[in-house]
Amino acid sequence: MSTQEIKKFIEILKDTDIEELQWESDDMRISLKRHEGESFPTAQAEESKAEAVSRSGNAAKTQEVKENKLLTIKSPMVGTFLRAQSPDYPPLVMEGNHIIPGQKIALIEAMKIMKDVVSSVKGKIVKIFVENGQPVEYGQELFQIDPENK
Numbered sequence: 001m002s003t004q005e006i007k008k009f010i011e012i013l014k015d016t017d018i019e020e021l022q023w024e025s026d027d028m029r030i031s032l033k034r035h036e037g038e039s040f041p042t043a044q045a046e047e048s049k050a051e052a053v054s055r056s057g058n059a060a061k062t063q064e065v066k067e068n069k070l071l072t073i074k075s076p077m078v079g080t081f082l083r084a085q086s087p088d089y090p091p092l093v094m095e096g097n098h099i100i101p102g103q104k105i106a107l108i109e110a111m112k113i114m115k116d117v118v119s120s121v122k123g124k125i126v127k128i129f130v131e132n133g134q135p136v137e138y139g140q141e142l143f144q145i146d147p148e149n150k
Contacts (some may be wrong), residue, residue: 071121104116
């Protein structure tokens with residue numbers, strides 16, 4: 001493999017939000033990983049909402065009501081949801097754990113590429129919606145968070 005080909009792999013890593021890139025041939029193996037400080041927050045927190053319907057005569061109105069200000073963290077990509085760095089390791093987080101912004105809380109694996117799911121809020125994990133090893137879709141809810149206002 002030429003230096004130019006290796007530079008292409010580095011550019012792929014640099015131009016995307018991929019955390020880790022591995023390539024292997026018969027006589028060579030390359031593994032590139034983004035530094036911790038260069039990681040981008042991937043999971044966006046969104047407010048969880050419930051709809052309440054109130055009726056006045058024959059007219060129906062729909063209102064959005066905030067439900068305890070709980071937030072959800074969604075999958076940044078399609079892949080397999082992983083709760084730990086390795087099958088031998090404990091889960092990164094569990095229900096009831098407190099998290100901080102920038103904390104890695106899960107991984108999504110697709111085609112041997114690992115993508116960190118990073119918290120963008122400080123709070124407590126109320127619910128984990130997905131089991132370890134399950135496939136997930138882009139935007140699928142992974143965690144429900146009770147944010148701290150401090």
